[in-house]
Amino acid sequence: MAKKVKSVWVEEYRPKSIREMALPTAKVSGHKVDLAEDLTKFVKNFFKEMKRINAENKIIRVYNRTASEKERKEEVKIAPEKAAVLLEGPPGIGKTSIVFALANDLNMEVIETNASDTRTRDALENKLRETVKSRGIMDFVTQSKEKLILIDEVDGIYGTKDRGAVPTILDLIQSTQFPIIMCSNEYKQNLQPLYNKVRKFEVYPLSDDEVIKIAHNILKKENITNLKRGDLDLIVKKNNGDLRGVINDIQGIAQGSTEVDNKDLIFSLHRDTTEEIFALIRDLFQNVSTLREARDLTDKSDVDYNFLYKWVNENLISFIKINKEIANAYDNLSLADEIFGRIRRNQYWALLPYFYDLFAGGTSLAQSRKTSGFRRVTFPRYVVGGAFSLTNAERSLIDKINKTYEISQIEAIQDFIPFLKILCSTSRRQLKNVSDWLDLDAKEKKILK
Template identity: 30%
Template sequence: MEEWVEKYRPKSLNDVAGHNKTKQALIEWIESIIGGQNQKPILLAGPPGSGKTTLAYAIANDYAFDVIELNASDKRNKDVISQVVGTAATSKSLTGRRTLIVLDEVDGLSGNDDRGGVAEIIKVLKTAENPVILTANDVYKPALMTLRNSVNLINVGSVHTNSIPPVLRRIALKEGFEIDEKIIKMIASHSGGDLRAAINDLQSLATGGSIEIEDAKELPDRDSEKSIFDAMRIIMKTTHYDIATSATRDVKEDIGTIEEWISENLPKEYLKYKDLAEGYDYLSKSDVFLGRVYRRQYFGLWRYASALMTAGTALAKEEKYRGFTRYGPPAIFTKLSRTKGSRQKMKDILKKIALKTHTSTKRARNTVDYLTVIFESNAEVSAELVEYYELTKDEIEFLTNKTITKKILSVIAGKKPKVKKETPKKTEKPKEVMPIIPKRPRISEPPKEPLKEVIEETLEKSVEKADTKEEKKKDPKKQATLDSFF
């Protein structure tokens, strides 16, 4: 399916929503270049999806320039850059038109990479005679400090919320579907000035069938925090290390949840088996690190887990997949919420068994396995077990089925003594029942002799004992010392 953001990318500056000052600055810049003046390259800096690349293409189109784009997915090494920016600079393209060079996502470059890093780009830009437009999200990265001096920096803000609805309305009209104005407004306000996100949201709602207001309410809010949907899109689409690792920076979900999201969405994006296998390989490695972090509290390993998860999976693909992908939340979460009731029931059963058998609930799982087999084969034993473990009807049914449960319960009912309905006759004397008094244990038997005598006798005995001990001590012959051994 074609991505609407590409399909409806404005061809002319007139179609670019908002950014009036930027458009004016670009027009003046290109006209002065056409007029033969030397101009520094332009660096368009602004949030994702605000239209930086679109602006570059639109101006090229309006002034009949061909575009050579080097985006982050291309191998922007020194040779490629100097070949494109350097040698092509003075010549016209095959069509005889001039060329505009677009270097996308320069904030993805690392400062000291000598094969296509910032230093190399600056060197090449100085020799470039063709106009160059660079784009970046985060121009204040330290790596771009020196680059900022070699360019004309234009800050492109996010698209104003009021400029978004007309774009969405136009797309809906061209796609031939009707959409409630309230939903349009909702998409616009959710987008937080990211027009690409707004168009993607519109497309994902439209491809889901009818566009309902309830669905629109579910849209991720991009205003407050970066949404997990954006993070997915960035990780799945980019082939650049820095961009991938920073994708999850402002996402509110924890790292474990992000891992589940990547795991869920990877096969939706990576259609080549090799890419997919490699992607999962990185994800599993990240999981190993994450396990260590949790188990051993080695928080230093955290960043390796995060890098393997984001950049590892992003770089696993050979090349970018174009086209629209509808990312979604991990199925495991919906499954868990669906099965919450039954998991709770199992927990209750395990707790009961664990309590009676003095084991952990983990061990009690084995008992459950045996129980289900016994329930199916022997109703009498089952009845005893059910009574012993104090299982309820629901719980028995949960472990087996309705018929077996009925059988077991009828055995239990049959065992219970029947309550006599007739009341005993008043004249009849109740039979005397001899109570069975258990024999007391010996220890607690009272001494047969009177207490006083017993005490006196014991005292006498102990005095005698002490005397003989004293005598023994006094008898030197009987005293064994070390000397006596020599």
């Protein structure tokens, strides 16, 4: 075999066909589905549907040409759930691979956009709109490949940088000539309009056994024999179903040195997972004793600081128990939060070092004596802050109240609904009276219970 150009194994071993890959399990609104079958069906149905709609539109266009302005008919558009699907799941489990394998199987071409492209309205439109709307002139002459549009990492769309991207994607879904598959890692509030329109596949990580099997195959092909079985297990476990992470790790080890039995090396290659944050928080409060150490800790970790200081807020009290120290720690943490607010609002990035030192060092060093032993670390609970936000049930409850009793949303939440809660808690009959009178459904009733 001729010496190949060194490439990333992840790309090299991307499955060529959907049949040869280990498919992760997927669920649609709680029901297990076969990803390969469903996606193939989706693409095939799309083209069938498109053919029908195009034929219909052709007739409408011919009709419109002769009809007067008033009598013109709207052109038919494809239903969003038939034009696009969304794959949601943790990183590295093969969402993108499935799409490429699928395209390969169906002999299609993939047009991809991901978070590395800026996705403002204009940029997205430039890249996709032409391919989406029209078929090139060559397509009529030669039988070219059909196209599949992949919008990868949609959850990476946010902020002012990608302004207007979500509405553009929604527009695209309405006017597309090719099927669209979107991938995303997690639920994002600003993508809600998308979730409402398209079918969402929840994709779950592969089991460790499957990952090990795939890793073994790669090791065999690359002729690497010096990776011990135990170390491979360790890598797989640490990556927590992230197949891409595993492949990257073993490549790093294999190419780093020929003597691969060094566990430290494996640990130095670790990825950002929740486990890491847990460990980091414990380290911060239990092992750090100087400001320099605290700084090193936050510098080294790849955990998003946006996020890290909320973890500190949530878990501070499981490590610090003395009121004086809690107050000191919180004094620093709240100042850090204020500074961070100013940084974000006014772009004073020069203040960032203070933010780091205050939220990490400032909280950890407030302890006079370190705790030892295991302490529970929990996820930050995101308490709604700032904006006044209502759940759907609350909103519909207020609407129903407003039919007979005009009251603003804020008055309802802060004054009237608390009263209703007290009233309904007195007896079941009262609850029934109120809910009959307002004609409530189960969800709205639940608020009052």
